[in-house]
Each structure stands twice: as structure tokens, then as C-alpha cells.
Amino acid sequence: MLPMINILIHALGETLLMVSVSAIGACFFGLILGLALEVTKPHQILPHPQLHHFLEIIINTGRSIPFIILLVAIIPITRFLVGTSIGTVAAIVPLTLGAIPLSARLIESALMELPQGLLDAANAMGLNSLQIITKVLIPEALPGILNSITMTLVTLVNYSAMAGTIGGGGLGDVAIRYGYQRFDFKMMFLTVLILILLVQLIQSCGHYFVKKCHHR
């Protein structure tokens, strides 16, 4: 029993490491891309059709590559960035890259929810573009942005299971190696249970923070 628990705790640690580091990266770049996507639209503060179109293509391309393929396809990039393509740290690279387009889209839609009138008010007050982004767009869309982060985190928990295929470790890897390949149903059940609890926890925290900053 004890070795089993040790394996699970170790795997959970790996999952948490992969998910948290890649989530920070994905949400950071996702926020920048999502903002860029939104503010370059025709009626926005920095209209730029060409840039907008370019970002659309990049993000759609990213979204259309299945994660399991991305994982393998970018091995050279991973190796270049972290010196190896195997292990938990190596898995963070494809996880981050895979989640950026999703995060960008989610954040864009959170920004799209804002009424056009806010921009009118901000422009009428004489705010500059940076002030509009930092004082109006981001704070006003914060509940939506927090929702996007929650969804990105849950997706990353999901993706991290696939990272096992490149030796990334984590709970998904344990479920496949012990549960599937060795027919250890107890192990399979426990990993899935932990994953369920993890997702529940992420979602509850997400709801809590959204509620906290929602004043509408």
C-alpha cells in the first residue's frame, strides 16, 4: 500500500508542477495575445486589420493541432529550450504552447463581453490606449478572465496526462502504466479519483475568485 501512495504523491507533484508552470506561461501569453486580438478589431482602440488577421491565423493554426501531435512535433524546439525532450520539465514546453491559443481565445471572448459603451466613456475621458487596457479592459473583464484561467487550468490537467507519452510523468502517466498496461484497476481508480478531485478544486477556486471580483 505504501509504495502505491508514494507513487501517487510523486505523480501528483509532477502533475501540479507541469500544470502550474505551463498555466502561468499559457495565461500570460494568452492574455497578451487575447488582448492583441481584441484591441486590433475595427471598432477597438488600436484597429489594425492586418495584424488582427495574422493573429487569427496563428491562433487558429495552434488550436487545430491535436495536442498529442504537438507534443511530438515540437520535440526539436523543446530540446532547444530545455536541453532535453524527456521528463516533467520538458513536458512544460508543449503544454504551455498547446494551451496558449486556447487561453488567448477564451480571454478574447471575455473581453468581447464588455459593452462598447465602456470604450466610449474611456475615450471621452481622454484615456490613452495603455490606460484603457490596464484601467478599463482588464479590470472590467476580470471575472471573465478568471473563468478563462480556470478553464485553461482544467484543460492543462487533461493535457498533462498525455505528457506521459514523452516521459513527462504525472498522474496520467501512472494511470496508463499501472492501470492500463498492468491491469492495476485500483491504481487506475485512484489516479482518476485524484484527477476528479483536482479538477473540482480548480473549478471551486475559480468560482470563488470570480464571485469575489464580480460586482455587476
Place this chain on the structure above:
Amino acid sequence: MISMIELIGIHKTYDRGGTTFHALRDINLQVSAGKIFGIIGASGAGKSTLIRTVNLLEAPSSGEVIVDGKKMTQLHKEKLRLARRKIGMIFQHFNLLSSRTVFQNVALPLRVEDLPESKIRTRVHELLALVGLDDRFQAYPGELSGGQKQRVAIARALASSPKVLLCDEATSALDPQTTRSILTLLQQINTQLGITILLITHEMDVVKSICDEVAILSNGELVEQGAVSWFFGNAKTRLARDFIASTFHLKIPEEYQARMHLLPTPDSHPLVKLGFTGATVDKPLISEASRLFDIDISILSADIEYAGGSKFGYLLAELLGKSDQCEAARRFFIQHHVQLEILGYVTND
């Protein structure tokens, strides 16, 4: 009179899938400093586009916008941004930041001007006291009523001490009582702070209650404009008259409606609507008609005001008398330029 806002030959066109849509055509407008100027029009007339050209939220396709002597249309991006701070604006849907408290909303325009925190605090409380909301400074907009939200928006618009306040349908989302209180506040701001106000509305009541001058916008063109007192008595266009008529609220009482017929019967008498306009001869016409034709005139309801040197308004009345006498009275009224409409014939019982 110094003009605070001047629009010269403003055109605005949109390209809508290949066809050009003319939102504004050759708009020429002057708003004198310290006045309240109202632009009225039906929805789709281009009112919003027009008011948004003043601070260039909407850039005109051609023409010139001058505010407080500054040629807005010739300013570059950065200069325009600074010029906008001297033009306050409020909106139909308030456009407050929901993530910020009342205090923080009003403080925002001051924060971006990098004022010291202590100055910001005094100024915000001063502004909130002016709009009568100082006790709610910690509330979030979501906790306020529509009227309170508009008060916060007004305080925010006044934060940078503008010389001009633009009101884009500012009372259209409010109930009549709240509308009145907001209009009173706008009037107070106009007189106390000397701020020039340009407002757009679709309600003539708004114009009637606070504006000094009014212009009518229809299909992107200004069809008639003038001082409000003059306007009520002398407006010539059909549209102007319709708007004026819309400020008078006359209804036939239900009890009468039940006894009303379209055609005369031997024992019925006409129910008429008399319209007094600037063209109407200024004489005590009702009592004169009563005397001359030996009929009784029973007034059911009346809404008459004295504006621009003449009586203006409508009244509903029953003409009680023999039918040929009533007919003579009808001609008498028409001769004296009273608009007369027979609404129906009422029987007694």
C-alpha cells in the same frame, strides 16, 4: 455671444456593403457658451452620431468641429485626447466601470491626470456632494438605481472641470420622475458651474423643461432650430409640430369613450380637440364662441402653456348646442386659426 461649440458643414457617411449611407448632411450648428442646447429627433435620425462628432468619438467625413475655440478636427491623436478631457460626456446606459466603486469611478479621470491622492479625495467628495451621492461613495454601480448611476456618471464627467457637457440620451433609460430629477441636476450644473450643455433626446419634454435652444434633426439633417420659447409658438415644419404636440398629454376619459359615436345622432353633441398654436389669434376664443353662437362649451381636459408670447396647447371640449350653432362655432374657431378636430359625438346617458 461667444460660441462654445461650433459645427460647420459636417457630413458623415458610412460605407455599408458598397452603398454609401449618409448619417449626417451639412450640419451647421452653434451653441453659445453657458446655454443648454437640445437636439431632438426620432431614433435613427443621426442624433447619436451628431453628438459623438463633437468630441470626435465619431470623426466626421468632412466639415469642422470647433469646441472652445479649438479646432477639434485638426488635432492630432495626443492633442485630441487631452482636448477631450475638457468635454464631459454622459450616456444613456451610464457606462460606469462595474469593477470600481462610485469613488473610484469618479476618481478615474483625476488619476490619469496624475493629481496627488489628497487632492483627488477632496475633489471626488466635492463632486459626489454636488450630485447628491456622497453617502454612497463606497458602493459599486451594480448596487445603485438608474438615477443614481447617472448621477455618478455626471460626477465623473465633471471631474476634469470641463467647459462642455455632452448628454447622449442621458435620461432615456430612466423613469419620468428620475428623469425630472436628473434634468434638474443638469440645469443646476449649467447655472452654478456655467457649463455649456449639448444634449440629444427623442423627448420634447426634456427640451421643454431645461433647454434654451433646440434643433430638430431628421434623416441626418437639421430641419429647424431656434430658441425654445420661439420654437413652441413658431416652428413651421410638420416634424417640429409633431414633436411639440407630443409634449401635450390629452386623453379622452374612458367613460366618454364608451358613449362616443363616429356619426352624429339627434341627441348627441360633438367632442372636439382644439389646438392652439403660434398662429392662433390671441383672443378669449372660447367665451367669445359661447356668446356668439349661444352654445355651451364644456372643457374635459386641457394642457395649455404660455411660451414665446403665445398660448400653446390642446384642449378637449364638448360643444353643447343646436347642430347648426355648433357648426358655426366650428367655422369660427377655424377662422381664428385654432386647429379643430371632431373626435366623435357623445350621447347623454
